[in-house]
Amino acid sequence: MDQLNYTYKFTFANGQEKDFAVFQDAKTLELQREADAPKPEWTKLKFSQCSNCPLDDSVEYCPVAINLSRVVETFRDNDSFEQTTVTVETPQRTYSKKVQLQKGISSLLGMIMVTSNCPIMDRLRPMARFHLPFATSLETFYRTVSMYLTAQYFLLRKGESPDWDLSKLLETYKAISHVNKGMSQRLLNASNKDANVNAVVILHSFGDGVSYFIEDGLSEIKDMFSVYVDSPKKPEPSPSEPNK
Amino acid sequence: MSDRILLVDDEDSLRLSMKMRLKGAGFDVDEAADGEEALDKIRENQYDVVLLDIKMPTLSGLDALPMIVQTSPKTDVIMMTGFADFSDAIECLKAGAKDYLVKPIEVTELVTRLKTLLRTRQSERELQSVQQHYSSILFYDLFGPLMTIRDVVHSAHKLKEKDQEALLGYATELSELLSAKVRGMLDFNHIESGVLALDRKKIDIGRLVTRVCETQSILAQKNNVSLVNEVQQKLRAALCDGEKTEQVLNYFLTAAIQNSSSGAEIKVSATNKAGDNQVKDQVQVSVRSSDSRVQEEDLNILFHKNGRPVDGKNAKLQETVLNLAIAKRIIEAHGGLFWIGPTEKKSIQYNFSIPAA
Numbered sequence: 001m002d003q004l005n006y007t008y009k010f011t012f013a014n015g016q017e018k019d020f021a022v023f024q025d026a027k028t029l030e031l032q033r034e035a036d037a038p039k040p041e042w043t044k045l046k047f048s049q050c051s052n053c054p055l056d057d058s059v060e061y062c063p064v065a066i067n068l069s070r071v072v073e074t075f076r077d078n079d080s081f082e083q084t085t086v087t088v089e090t091p092q093r094t095y096s097k098k099v100q101l102q103k104g105i106s107s108l109l110g111m112i113m114v115t116s117n118c119p120i121m122d123r124l125r126p127m128a129r130f131h132l133p134f135a136t137s138l139e140t141f142y143r144t145v146s147m148y149l150t151a152q153y154f155l156l157r158k159g160e161s162p163d164w165d166l167s168k169l170l171e172t173y174k175a176i177s178h179v180n181k182g183m184s185q186r187l188l189n190a191s192n193k194d195a196n197v198n199a200v201v202i203l204h205s206f207g208d209g210v211s212y213f214i215e216d217g218l219s220e221i222k223d224m225f226s227v228y229v230d231s232p233k234k235p236e237p238s239p240s241e242p243n244k
Numbered sequence: 245m246s247d248r249i250l251l252v253d254d255e256d257s258l259r260l261s262m263k264m265r266l267k268g269a270g271f272d273v274d275e276a277a278d279g280e281e282a283l284d285k286i287r288e289n290q291y292d293v294v295l296l297d298i299k300m301p302t303l304s305g306l307d308a309l310p311m312i313v314q315t316s317p318k319t320d321v322i323m324m325t326g327f328a329d330f331s332d333a334i335e336c337l338k339a340g341a342k343d344y345l346v347k348p349i350e351v352t353e354l355v356t357r358l359k360t361l362l363r364t365r366q367s368e369r370e371l372q373s374v375q376q377h378y379s380s381i382l383f384y385d386l387f388g389p390l391m392t393i394r395d396v397v398h399s400a401h402k403l404k405e406k407d408q409e410a411l412l413g414y415a416t417e418l419s420e421l422l423s424a425k426v427r428g429m430l431d432f433n434h435i436e437s438g439v440l441a442l443d444r445k446k447i448d449i450g451r452l453v454t455r456v457c458e459t460q461s462i463l464a465q466k467n468n469v470s471l472v473n474e475v476q477q478k479l480r481a482a483l484c485d486g487e488k489t490e491q492v493l494n495y496f497l498t499a500a501i502q503n504s505s506s507g508a509e510i511k512v513s514a515t516n517k518a519g520d521n522q523v524k525d526q527v528q529v530s531v532r533s534s535d536s537r538v539q540e541e542d543l544n545i546l547f548h549k550n551g552r553p554v555d556g557k558n559a560k561l562q563e564t565v566l567n568l569a570i571a572k573r574i575i576e577a578h579g580g581l582f583w584i585g586p587t588e589k590k591s592i593q594y595n596f597s598i599p600a601a
Binding site: 079080181188193194201204205206209 | 257261326
């Protein structure tokens with residue numbers, strides 16, 4: 001089975017380092033769960049279960065929580081704004097940035113959450129293949145909409161009705177907002193300090209931003225697409241050219 | 245002009261998404277990445293509300309809060325945190341924050357809270373301006389009767405005994421009117437500065453209603469309105485400050501009489517009101533005017549609702565608003581309820597309920 005391998009290395013000001021390796025199935029992008037992943041109480045499905053969770057009682061552990069457990073347990077005693085250098089190695093390139101810890105954790109959690117078989121978060125899974133560590137809000141908005149419109153293209157090719165006005169993406173983000181809230185509640189119980197919770201808060205704010213970006217008709221980036229959208233202007237006649 | 249919000253958080257993605265949402269909701273939003281930057285902006289600009297993250301590098305929200313309160317006392321502060329810590333919340337509220345939100349924040353909820361807070365500020369400001377205006381006209385109101393009382397005292401000895409009695413009666417009436425006006429202002433100032441001591445005892449509300457109706461019957465006759473007193477049989481006693489409760493009923497009746505058209509009927513009723521799991525048994529007192537010139541929307545300021553601004557020229561309405569504001573605070577201090585309604589066409593009903601003994 002082909003795998004995609006990502007590593008996140010957090011280097012703190014005191015020289016301390018924390019590494020995390022993430023393996024995904026190259027075709028389905030499903031996260032390969034560690035056999036010895038810790039299973040603390042807060043990873044149980046019933047522990048602060050998301051209000052819109054579709055999983056039934058036969059599922060003992062929340063699939064997202066289990067996959068987050070090692071990261072969350074590692075940073076349970078850290079403050080959100082500790083400065084760290086985060087180095088991310090992806091199959092294609094290496095990224096490195098000095099950021100607040102919450103931002104680095106957020107980037108890692110985001111990738112894990114959408115590849116963990118959560119029926120709600122899975123709708124963002126294709127984005128994991130084009131993971132962009134430390135993405136800005138605008139980059140995230142653009143990647144999200146691009147991913148969704150690509151999915152609509154495939155639906156069109158399949159003969160189904162695409163959702164060109166992105167209304168179902170808005171619904172998806174409403175559902176994701178509940179998951180982020182549920183997850184932040186779990187992490188609140190799993191942590192003594194705020195780094196983990198604030199990492200989810202950042203993901204929530206991205207989601208909230210995407211929703212507004214869509215409701216606002218993507219106006220933030222509309223001008224960049226004028227080459228496609230606006231009719232081409234006729235060139236001005238040069239002064240030397242006689243009027244016809 | 246839009247309400248101005250300063251959004252203070254060290255996380256740029258959160259600032260961006262909240263800023264977009266709040267702008268979309270019609271607010272004018274400025275941002276700062278930490279407490280120091282926030283203070284710099286607050287020194288240069290006037291904000292209605294600051295949304296302040298508790299944990300931030302450089303200068304945290306907890307440390308910045310007292311400085312913000314000191315620098316800009318008219319600005320309200322709402323704290324935000326991703327890590328719900330009740331002791332932090334209490335500390336912030338003690339230090340002057342108005343509210344406390346736990347992240348991730350639902351922006352719809354935030355917008356609702358902001359609008360409520362801003363409406364309350366607006367009403368409080370309007371009430372203060374009513375108070376200031378009322379204070380300024382009060383001196384003129386006091387001056388005329390005071391001069392009359394002085395003249396009465398000076399000339400009383402020259403009159404016959406019968407005329408002296410009538411004149412002194414008139415002077416007494418005037419001095420009661422003056423003391424009532426001054427007491428109203430003093431009460432308002434006391435209550436607004438948080439000084440309101442209650443001497444709770446078991447009070448027979450039926451007798452209190454009868455007594456107030458008798459006192460107010462002179463004013464009612466003068467305004468050509470009739471007073472009807474309907475006290476329920478076996479009315480329970482109330483646990484309250486008798487003097488303050490009497491003051492509230494006096495305010496209700498004065499408001500009803502002064503603002504009723506000639507020929508109107510004013511009904512004063514007192515009834516038992518059964519409580520439930522959450523509210524204890526209460527005694528309810530209502531004053532209903534059948535034909536009032538003051539309508540419910542004129543008094544919306546009391547409930548922080550959007551309503552007609554109180555006309556600076558209408559002294560009677562200003563007095564009514566001020567007195568009812570005092571009444572509302574007295575009743576709320578008793579753990580009771582104050583409300584207006586039901587109203588229909590020209591009629592208006594003032595109500596309060598206080599815990600039964």
